[in-house]
Amino acid sequence: MQYELPLIEGRLIKRYKRFLADIRLADGSEITVHCPNTGSMKRCAEPDSRVWLSDSANPKRKYQFTWEWVEVDQKYKACVNTGRPNRLVEEALLARSIPQFTGDYQVVREPKVEDGRLDFRLDFAPAEGQTPTYIEVKSVTLLEQDNGLGCFPDAVTARGLKHLQRLLVLHQEGHRAVLLFCVPHEGIQRVRAADHIDPAYAKALSEVVKQGVEVLAYSVKFDHAGMTLLNEIPVDI
Template identity: 35%
Template structure:
């Protein structure tokens, strides 16, 4: 199965979150330095970022950055494993899996390109089957888990509802369309829409399924070494 290794990591303790994309953390090594850390996941993550939570950070790539470090993963609330904090990682995993033909959900399909435009939107991936018929695929990252159930979203997402509605429109026109929820942790047995947080998204998802959009779920195995694409899990609407 597809595995993406992490860069060298340093353990730190979460102190506070000044805004959606910024953390303040203290290294646990001898230096105990307090640093600003970029968070590549704008979700609420309220159950994750509690004072004292252990997280692991890496030196950030690129120049002219406001922060030297980026958050990579955190310990789970139950303390029995880890979860990824990078909302871009699911697309990287799926792209690698599609190239290596590791996704049974789309056996017989070939990856054509990322960021495929259809109508007024761009979707994460465009695939073609053996006959050249296109399939538009959108990926959603899941980090919120309660009692083994993964929920999406953890904050209202007008953009997410728009994507789902447009996938339904594509399916209604006879095109193929699919949505994959990828849980960035292993302690997940199923995925559901979070009705209380975003009822509009939940209703859009049900309408998309009725229109013929394929709805799929998978989880990941996360360790201090990297992330591995895990097994399929059901999505209940």
């Protein structure tokens, strides 16, 4: 995933009202930007953190700039735009670069399921003899301590719990069901459920895995112009 324009650096003043952040740019000016993250952003929204913004190049937009990356602990880049992991995973699926998904398939975005939607469905050619594969993507950016262990979620998530239940039902109906943790944080080398934040989610994750739902986690490579889904990392269930 490459940004159309170079990212702009600044320093975080504060994040507020969930979707807004005030940023101080290199020239000393201050602007308000869109923050596309509904989570707590724990450890990713510390005042004076180095941040990177994307420019919509649309001066008519209420908030022309969007908060994309933050530097955590003054050494790790992390992507706080929760819309980016889905794009990274979609690009990897289309490029056939995730080894766990092989064959002649078409990628369907946001397929409908009984009580809502999931992120992707892979529809296979008849010759493959496979039922559809359903994939739900979650972004992991919470590094509680500098030990490489990333936790999900960073706040109680009723929506995430519902996604686990949907995946389990689909698996029970004979489909392949996969939860894919996308990890756009340079300091995270493995992932586990944040049972200290949302014990109900952690318990549900363990239960659906025992019943056959698959869980994967993939790290992300940052460069000056964008990001790429990199390689698989362990998940501690």
